[in-house]
Amino acid sequence: MLQQTQVATVLPYYNKWLRRFPDFSSLALAPESRVLHGWQGLGYYARARKLHALAKIVFRKHGGVLPDKIDNLRALPGVGRYTANAVATFAFDRSVPLVEANIARVMARLFDVRDPIDATRGREKIWRYAADLLPARGAASHNSALMDLGALVCTARAPKCGICPVNKFCRVQNPEALPIKKPQQPPKELTEAHAFTFHRNRLLLEQSSGRWRGLWILPRARSISSSRLVHMSIFPFTNHRITLKIFVNPPPRLRKKTQRWFSTAQLASIPLPSPHRRAIEQLLARRLQKLCSTFPSA
Ligand code: SF4
Incomplete structure (x- = not known):
């Protein structure tokens, strides 16, 4: 639900969704029209269809329990590197890197990445840096702290470098110029x-x-x-x-x-x-x- 959608928008839908589908089996057994109706208002309905397909696989192949191995998570519909790693780190405390918008911004600035972060080269650099910083234990806290650092301190505009706990490791000269993104096509x-x-x-x-x-x-x-x-x-x-x-x-x-x-x-x-x-x-x-x-x- 949080892909392309803000937390405040998602919360009421999320709570309603969990009341309607409290576990994988209830979602797996629901007709598609009920799933789409539950998603109504969130848009990007492909996400609802993929979640429905995912629930069916978890129900049939994994006994209704979400697998905890990255490879098994990645094999599920709609689960890419970010989602698999987010679930692995937050649900199972696996030591895997995580890159979302906030962490990407922090990494781009910390390591002065001048490649567009939404192009392959820049994206891979950011994931590599995120992996390099990962502790052997406590990855969930580490990833969570990086997200908070990006959301509260290393903000897109007017980053608070004066109070930043990683200021002395930071390589960027002009933080607001980073991260670089590919030019947007007009709609x-x-x-x-x-x-x-x-x-x-x-x-x-x-x-x-x-x-x-x-x-x-x-x-x-x-x-x-x-x-x-x-x-x-x-x-x-x-x-x-x-x-x-x-x-x-x-x-x-x-x-x-x-x-x-x-x-x-x-x-x-x-x-x-x-x-x-x-x-x-x-x-x-x-x-x-x-x-x-x-x-x-x-
Ligand atoms: S010092 Fe500034 S630019 Fe560097 S990580 Fe901290 S807030 Fe971001």
């Missing part, structure tokens, strides 16, 4: 047109097979030339900036296999990506308002 603009089809108090939705695989979205708009635009919003997705346009469409003569009608009460229990959920809530609230205004006030 690609994309416009997507979807249809709002509300008929006999039910909304037509489509199960996505693309970006939001398994989640329910407003169907793609068929023809927009004569349709009325009722909603427009912008949201980021990886390196894209997507403009979501929603048009009122009449009910289709033939409904696709992937489409289904939902009552408004059902919407709360199905997984919907946040941009579509927000748009649907706004449009339904607007409909209700319009309906109310047609009744004479008492």
Whole structure:
């Protein structure tokens, strides 16, 4: 959950998730729609799918207990070097290095690394330095202390070098110039047109097979030339900036296999990506308002 997402945002989702899936077996046995529904609002749904796949493997191959060996952890879906080492060091106190954003910044400055830390050469240097500093015992405390050092003292802006406990080993001259990162590509603009089809108090939705695989979205708009635009919003997705346009469409003569009608009460229990959920809530609230205004006030 914490990949690409801040702790404060994650906490309520994390607690809710653990109430819903308290162990690997409950997650492994859950249908995908329930897993995606539990993840709803966090975005990057590939993480939820991989966690689901991971739970199934842990349940079937490891008796429902997370393996403690790095190789076994790395073999699980969605677990790369960082996650495997983080679990190994914090859960099992293994003496393995850890590099996340805070530690990468500390290492880049301590050892004056001038290579971009998000390119292979720079990244490997940082991991090597982190491994060199690792104590034989107490790696969990050591890694935790390095993270805190980066978060509280060796901050991205205005690092507090005057009170830094490793000041005398630090090689950097101008800390704020490090770490170096590859130049960012500007986001690609994309416009997507979807249809709002509300008929006999039910909304037509489509199960996505693309970006939001398994989640329910407003169907793609068929023809927009004569349709009325009722909603427009912008949201980021990886390196894209997507403009979501929603048009009122009449009910289709033939409904696709992937489409289904939902009552408004059902919407709360199905997984919907946040941009579509927000748009649907706004449009339904607007409909209700319009309906109310047609009744004479008492
Ligand atoms: S001395 Fe300054 S730049 Fe070096 S590690 Fe400490 S806070 Fe960071």
